[in-house]
Amino acid sequence: xxxxxxxxxxxxxxxxxxxxxPDEPYQLASWAKRYAEVMRGSPLDWARSxxxxxxxxxxxxxxxxxxxxxxxxxxxxxxRVQALAAVARGENExxxxxxxxxxxxxxxxREEADVKMAGDIATFLSFAWGIRTAYETISEGDAxxxxxxxxxxxxxxxxxxxxxxxxxxxxxxxxxxxxxxLK
Numbered sequence: 001x002x003x004x005x006x007x008x009x010x011x012x013x014x015x016x017x018x019x020x021x022p023d024e025p026y027q028l029a030s031w032a033k034r035y036a037e038v039m040r041g042s043p044l045d046w047a048r049s050x051x052x053x054x055x056x057x058x059x060x061x062x063x064x065x066x067x068x069x070x071x072x073x074x075x076x077x078x079x080r081v082q083a084l085a086a087v088a089r090g091e092n093e094x095x096x097x098x099x100x101x102x103x104x105x106x107x108x109x110r111e112e113a114d115v116k117m118a119g120d121i122a123t124f125l126s127f128a129w130g131i132r133t134a135y136e137t138i139s140e141g142d143a144x145x146x147x148x149x150x151x152x153x154x155x156x157x158x159x160x161x162x163x164x165x166x167x168x169x170x171x172x173x174x175x176x177x178x179x180x181x182l183k
């Protein structure tokens with residue numbers, strides 16, 4: 001065997017051993033494989049898959065993580081509660097970030113079906129996540145920030161792409177504020 005054939009052979013062995021076991025907590029390898037298959041198509045395919053997950057009720061905010069029974073069974077009870085809350089907060093941030101990106105991609109599409117999907121996601125963000133206007137969510141009661149953001153953005157559900165608030169990206173502040181308000 002030549003050196004290149006040995007490298008290919010070793011890579012094939014490494015990939016075949018990377019298949020997750022059924023008892024692994026998050027099965028990262030299978031998620032990475034699924035994500036790679038979706039992204040091979042186009043970003044719009046990814047956005048459509050987020051819409052499909054929304055239809056299957058997988059994008060709702062949750063106060064307990066999906067794999068709560070697998071997290072920290074050996075932890076002390078007080079640490080377990082904190083760990084569960086941290087994982088749920090992280091899952092909610094990922095869901096909301098995915099919904100915002102999918103909404104923007106679908107709304108920018110030329111196809112009517114995609115624009116309708118974006119409308120579905122916008123309605124879901126409004127009712128399930130409580131995001132009706134971005135400036136209201138981000139300002140969180142600060143009257144000066146409320147007025148300033150309302151003047152800059154107008155009546156929008158999501159901040160304009162690339163908008164910042166005091167040197168922070170507005171999307172990140174929106175996600176953090178919306179996840180904080182879930183409790």
